[in-house]
Amino acid sequence: MLERRFSVAPMMDWTDRHERFFLRLLSARTLLYTEMVTSMAVIHGDRERLLGFNPEEHPVALQLGGSEPDEVSEAARIGADFGYDEINLNVGCPSDRVQSGRFGACLMKEPELVARIVEAMQKAVSVPVTVKCRLGVDEQEPREVLPAFLETMKEAGVTSVTVHARKAWLKGLSPKENRTVPPLDYGLVHEMKRAFPEMEIIINGGIRDLDETAAHLEHVDGVMMGRAAYETPYVLVEADNRLFGEKKPIPSRGDIVRAFLPYAHSQQSKGVPLHAMTRHILGLFQGVPGARAWRRHLSENAVKPGAGIEVVEEALSLVDDPAPAMTEA
Structure with missing residues (x-):
């Protein structure tokens, strides 16, 4: 159901x-x-x-x-x-x-x-x-x-x-x-x-x-x-x-980004521009030190011709990635 x-x-x-x-x-x-x-x-x-x-x-x-x-x-x-x-x-x-x-x-x-x-x-x-x-x-x-x-x-x-x-x-x-x-x-x-x-x-x-x-x-x-x-x-x-009611580990924000990268790379190989995907992840680090730098780097660079997933990796290096507050229910 x-x-x-x-x-x-x-x-x-x-x-x-x-x-x-x-x-x-x-x-x-x-x-x-x-x-x-x-x-x-x-x-x-x-x-x-x-x-x-x-x-x-x-x-x-x-x-x-x-x-x-x-x-x-x-x-x-x-x-x-x-x-x-x-x-x-x-x-x-x-x-x-x-x-x-x-x-x-x-x-x-x-x-x-x-x-x-x-x-x-x-x-x-x-x-x-x-x-x-x-x-x-x-x-x-x-x-x-x-x-x-x-x-x-x-x-x-x-x-x-x-x-x-x-x-x-x-x-x-x-x-x-x-x-x-x-x-x-x-x-x-x-x-x-x-x-x-x-x-x-x-x-x-x-x-x-x-x-x-x-x-x-x-x-x-x-x-x-x-x-x-x-x-x-x-x-x-x-x-x-x-x-x-699950009891499973909570991924960090960085974990989520790294899990998203293979998908983004695969979609790019099909002709999808990077910014069509990265526009959706701009808010992931909201409230975390470096969030503004993350958004700016993606917004300015993902739209450039030939931009690849290295743009996301570079943006990720600009933010703190605190461990999750909890790991299970």
Whole structure:
């Protein structure tokens, strides 16, 4: 059974295959998500570029965006054939792009359409179909809208929903502002778990570390971490021990970098530029002496023509690599 006790959110321009491989070096058990991919792109685009991933990334879920049941279900089938462990429907992204396409957070206004989409997806694939939503959009009252939305999802056969604990404002706020400006309402998400005990309720939004994660797990089934997992990725290094009951050594930051180098070298041999990978590891040494020098060296040198993994090795020599604070749970 797929575990969703802890996951890293789908994040546009961030959670590509290189980022997911890197995060997998930090945690073996955390569920990882792709960036949102539109159903039309999956059907008509370069599937290997859009959907390709490394076997080491498992467990990994594909997030789709779309509003036509036949199209989204066909994209789900294609994703399942690629080997993804879960197919997730985006009902939370507030960008102008998704508004013009009538999907993402717009779908909070059309729960019956969402039901038709997920029902079609479930018929097309054998892997779990899940939904990620907001508390509501625009002038909707979350305490009315969210329970009704979850009830509709339950009736459609959805057993797992991730709730970003903010409303989305489709007018007046940018996508970036929608990630921070609308106030968080964790309590409402906790209430939804009590109201829908048979559903798996995952909470998302503003969660920064494993202490906060553990506190939320007293109320809900799982926690999805977003920007903190990208900006300060070393917070994930104790997830397997603290959240999944493992008892294994904790690698240092330097250990993680050295484990990433063979992957980076292999990808470069396939034509992937170094900066496409090193941009994801800039935050690894956040809070450690030398972190600024690490970021600067990678940012300035990984983009140069012919840059190879020696750039990363040079950057690593500029930072302290303290031993982990703990070695087992």
